[in-house]
Amino acid sequence: SNYELIADVYDNGVDPEVTIAHWVFPEDRVAAETTFALVPEMMAGLEEVFGPYPYRDERFGHAEVSGVGAMEHNTCVSFGGSLIVGNRGSDAVVVHELGHQWWGDLVTCEDWNDIWLNEGFATYSEKLWAEHRYGARVLPAAMKGEEYHGSQSVYVQPVPDLDSLFSAKYYRAIYGKGSWVLHMIRRAVGEDDFFDILERHKTESLARGGIANTEQFRATCEAESGLDLERFFRQWVYLSGSPSFRVLPFVSASGESLWVRFAQDPTEDTCFAVDIDLAIAREGGGDTTLTLSMDTWADTFLVAPGGRIDSLRFDPDNWLLDDGFAGPVDEVLAIDQDTVLTMGGDGQILLAWEVLDSFVTGVRLYSAPSDEGPWSRVQGDLVLPKTGSFAMERPNAPIYFSLRAVSDSLPGFESVRSNVVESALPKTTETLRDSTATNPYVLGGDPYGILFNLSEAGPVSIRIYDITGRLVREVFDGDLPARFSHRLEWDGRNGEGRTVGPGVYFVRFESSALNTTRKVVVLR
Ligand SMILES: [Zn+2]
Numbered sequence: 001s002n003y004e005l006i007a008d009v010y011d012n013g014v015d016p017e018v019t020i021a022h023w024v025f026p027e028d029r030v031a032a033e034t035t036f037a038l039v040p041e042m043m044a045g046l047e048e049v050f051g052p053y054p055y056r057d058e059r060f061g062h063a064e065v066s067g068v069g070a071m072e073h074n075t076c077v078s079f080g081g082s083l084i085v086g087n088r089g090s091d092a093v094v095v096h097e098l099g100h101q102w103w104g105d106l107v108t109c110e111d112w113n114d115i116w117l118n119e120g121f122a123t124y125s126e127k128l129w130a131e132h133r134y135g136a137r138v139l140p141a142a143m144k145g146e147e148y149h150g151s152q153s154v155y156v157q158p159v160p161d162l163d164s165l166f167s168a169k170y171y172r173a174i175y176g177k178g179s180w181v182l183h184m185i186r187r188a189v190g191e192d193d194f195f196d197i198l199e200r201h202k203t204e205s206l207a208r209g210g211i212a213n214t215e216q217f218r219a220t221c222e223a224e225s226g227l228d229l230e231r232f233f234r235q236w237v238y239l240s241g242s243p244s245f246r247v248l249p250f251v252s253a254s255g256e257s258l259w260v261r262f263a264q265d266p267t268e269d270t271c272f273a274v275d276i277d278l279a280i281a282r283e284g285g286g287d288t289t290l291t292l293s294m295d296t297w298a299d300t301f302l303v304a305p306g307g308r309i310d311s312l313r314f315d316p317d318n319w320l321l322d323d324g325f326a327g328p329v330d331e332v333l334a335i336d337q338d339t340v341l342t343m344g345g346d347g348q349i350l351l352a353w354e355v356l357d358s359f360v361t362g363v364r365l366y367s368a369p370s371d372e373g374p375w376s377r378v379q380g381d382l383v384l385p386k387t388g389s390f391a392m393e394r395p396n397a398p399i400y401f402s403l404r405a406v407s408d409s410l411p412g413f414e415s416v417r418s419n420v421v422e423s424a425l426p427k428t429t430e431t432l433r434d435s436t437a438t439n440p441y442v443l444g445g446d447p448y449g450i451l452f453n454l455s456e457a458g459p460v461s462i463r464i465y466d467i468t469g470r471l472v473r474e475v476f477d478g479d480l481p482a483r484f485s486h487r488l489e490w491d492g493r494n495g496e497g498r499t500v501g502p503g504v505y506f507v508r509f510e511s512s513a514l515n516t517t518r519k520v521v522v523l524r
Pocket residue numbers: 072096100118119122
């Protein structure tokens with residue numbers, strides 16, 4: 001074809017220097033000079049972490065092809081013309097394919113199941129290059145872009161047809177999460193051991209003819225680090241998903257002693273063993289970072305940083321592939337804002353809340369004349385149920401509410417504050433008739449509370465169904481008067497009086513004005 005050659009050289013003072021050659025279409029030559037300008041520096045960066053470029057006595061370069069893709073042929077990467085854009089926009093692709101010269105070409109995966117050993121490594125090459133070029137501070141954001149929490153595992157089993165294997169469904173797991181596996185191994189074993197592992201992986205694979213599978217890579221990691229990584233590989237490589245956490249800090253009256261409760265989402269399939277970095281900012285300055293090791297569904301950690309605690313940050317440097325840390329203002333400890341708006345009757349305020357974590361044994365309700373405080377306990381020292389509701393006459397002035405959780409396991413401690421809700425004007429009956437957004441409102445817990453407004457008297461039917469549509473329980477079937485804030489309960493039992501198993505259930509609510517379904521999750 002009608003190629004023009006862009007000749008370059010990589011010389012780091014070690015013989016032989018590496019010949020670099022890019023063959024491009026004449027019309028793309030100017031742009032290509034920019035696109036490939038950093039290749040020598042990329043090679044220097046990757047040699048630092050992966051050892052010598054494997055084909056030093058041959059060469060490295062690219063051959064332009066039409067289209068969008070790139071392919072890591074050893075010593076001469078085919079490179080789609082649409083990637084030659086004349087700016088730094090294709091750097092990640094260039095360094096990805098360069099990384100493949102070590103991982104994919106010199107060492108290649110045994111079978112398609114293990115394709116992450118090629119693609120996860122090449123993707124992590126991009127991050128190591130970014131770190132080399134722009135500094136460690138760019139690493140957290142670079143890894144953020146590769147996060148994947150979905151249902152495909154990094155290890156591919158079964159292997160689909162090859163068109164599917166490189167489709168979007170698998171891509172995020174093999175490439176993105178595959179790079180995360182390396183990132184988290186690096187964190188688990190430490191900097192020195194991590195790069196020694198890569199060197200050893202290369203040597204041991206070459207002794208097998210340049211072939212590696214996932215179990216061989218695990219054995220290499222374990223031999224070099226001395227760690228047992230069976231659970232690590234099971235949860236991150238062979239199984240799918242990632243952990244999400246509900247976090248509830250409990251503070252002593254002095255504000256200096258802190259317990260932090262972490263609970264993984266109990267509806268997930270996998271209980272993850274993780275190290276969580278916790279950055280603590282103290283009032284008056286001074287940050288401390290602790291690492292908390294957690295290998296159960298939920299755990300509570302004593303943190304004593306010395307001095308009043310100003311704020312907490314979780315995994316600040318992004319070393320953990322987590323699906324989020326939900327704080328007390330999220331679903332962990334919250335007054336349902338919609339309940340306040342729609343469930344309160346004339347002249348009445350109704351607050352409702354539910355706390356799912358078994359560690360919490362109750363809540364205290366606080367009120368204040370403004371959302372800034374000052375906060376005072378509504379019922380003195382009285383501890384209210386962790387799942388409950390509270391009604392009071394609506395005062396003339398605005399009033400604000402929040403909750404703090406307590407635990408029998410931590411006497412003298414209260415959690416940080418929940419969200420703050422403001423008393424609001426009640427909706428009119430006419431609005432309520434059409435308001436299906438929160439009417440009825442189902443409170444989780446034991447028993448389940450079913451709160452609802454009836455704008456007119458009439459028949460009401462409430463039935464519980466399981467996920468297959470089978471009737472589990474008839475909770476109510478009869479006439480009720482028009483009223484705000486009806487409350488009925490379901491004790492979590494079926495028609496025969498037995499406690500139902502964990503899972504998703506549906507509360508079917510029918511009245512003359514409403515015909516709707518609410519989902520409830522019964523936890524294990
Ligand atoms: Zn690749």
